[in-house]
Amino acid sequence: KAGVTQTPRYLIKTRGQQVTLSCSPISGHRSVSWYQQTPGQGLQFLFEYFSETQRNKGNFPGRFSGRQFSNSRSEMNVSTLELGDSALYLCASSWDPNQVFSDGYTFGSGTRLTVV
Amino acid sequence: ILNVEQSPQSLHVQEGDSTNFTCSFPSSNFYALHWYRWETAKSPEALFVMTLNGDEKKKGRISATLNTKEGYSYLYIKGSQPEDSATYLCALSRSSNSGYALNFGKGTSLLVTP
Numbered sequence: 001k002a003g004v005t006q007t008p009r010y011l012i013k014t015r016g017q018q019v020t021l022s023c024s025p026i027s028g029h030r031s032v033s034w035y036q037q038t039p040g041q042g043l044q045f046l047f048e049y050f051s052e053t054q055r056n057k058g059n060f061p062g063r064f065s066g067r068q069f070s071n072s073r074s075e076m077n078v079s080t081l082e083l084g085d086s087a088l089y090l091c092a093s094s095w096d097p098n099q100v101f102s103d104g105y106t107f108g109s110g111t112r113l114t115v116v
Numbered sequence: 117i118l119n120v121e122q123s124p125q126s127l128h129v130q131e132g133d134s135t136n137f138t139c140s141f142p143s144s145n146f147y148a149l150h151w152y153r154w155e156t157a158k159s160p161e162a163l164f165v166m167t168l169n170g171d172e173k174k175k176g177r178i179s180a181t182l183n184t185k186e187g188y189s190y191l192y193i194k195g196s197q198p199e200d201s202a203t204y205l206c207a208l209s210r211s212s213n214s215g216y217a218l219n220f221g222k223g224t225s226l227l228v229t230p
Contacts, residue, residue, distance in 0.1 A: 003159070033217070042120075043160075043205070043220040056217050090160070104150050104162030105218070 002026065004108035006091050012114045018079040021111045025072050025093030032074040033105065034066060038087045046089075049074055050096065081115045088112050118142055120208050122221035129196050129228055136192045137224040139206030143187035148209035150218060151180055151191055155202040163191075163204075196228040 005024040013019050025032050034046040045058035049068035066076040072093075078085055092105035121140040129135050141149065148167045152160040164173040169184040177194045193200055203225045207218040 031216075035218075035220075040222075042222040043207075043218070045217040045219070048217060058217065092160075102165060104152070104165045106162070107152075107159040109159050 004029075004091055004093050004106050006089075006108035006111050008111060009109065010112045010114075012116060013081050015081055015083060015115055017081050018077060019081060019113060020075050020077045021089055021091075021113070023074045023076075023091030023093075023108060025074070025091075026106055029093035029095055029106070030072050031094045031096055032068055032072060033092045034074070034076050035090045035092065036060075036087045037090065037110075038084070043090065046076065078113075083115050086113060086115045118208050118219040120206060120219050120221040122204075122206055122224050124224060125222070126225040127227070129226070131197060131228055131230050133196050133228075134192065134194045135196055135226065136190050137204055137226075139189045139191070139221055141187050141189075141206075141208045141219075143184055146184045146187075146208070147216075149182055149184075149189050150205075150207040150209065151189070152205040152207065153202045154205060154223070160205060193226075196226070198228045198230055201226055201228045 007022045031050045033048040035043040037043050047054055047066050048056040052068045063079045068074045088110045090110045091108045094105050123138050148165055150165050151163040153163055154160040164180045166182040171182040173180050179192045182189045203223040205220055205223045207220040
């Protein structure tokens with residue numbers, strides 16, 4: 001079966017621009033979470049969506065936002081990009097949040113964002 | 117913010133060696149402890165999710181134990197193979213009113229050479 005699909009794989013943007021990243025979860029998965037990895041840091045939680053509702057948000061500025069559509073696909077948006085936003089952004093999905101306690105998340109391959 | 121610490125940061129072993137890593141976490145308000153394997157240029161892959169104190173899980177040559185009272189988990193690899201080379205991440209589940217998030221450690225990078 002198809003895995004978690006993230007597009008684009010690579011992206012180069014200029015400071016001050018905005019960017020939208022897309023995540024298509026495994027068919028049937030309704031919970032989607034986003035994580036950021038910067039050099040030297042562990043994966044940092046951005047947000048979690050379930051049935052089009054943001055249920056949890058990490059400690060990131062308001063420039064980071066997201067949404068989930070009725071087909072469970074999710075997008076995250078970063079406005080007014082800063083150099084420090086250069087990172088690998090990973091999306092993860094599960095059937096529902098409780099599955100996290102049995103099977104864990106299925107991750108996508110990520111979008112590598114470079115801000116210049 | 118929950119501090120999840122992993123040690124060692126990196127490890128280099130010879131094929132056939134057995135090895136283990138440690139994940140330490142705050143023992144209060146524990147929900148679940150996850151282990152993921154992340155190979156270069158691939159996606160993180162779930163290995164184990166453990167919820168109960170004393171849990172032990174095994175998948176092939178890899179096993180994990182959990183001690184929620186003292187706040188640590190061990191991951192063991194028996195007879196390491198070059199294909200085991202990857203970064204091993206542990207993460208603590210935490211819950212807000214209705215949502216879930218994972219607090220990841222920075223990982224242990226394992227290199228297995230023939």
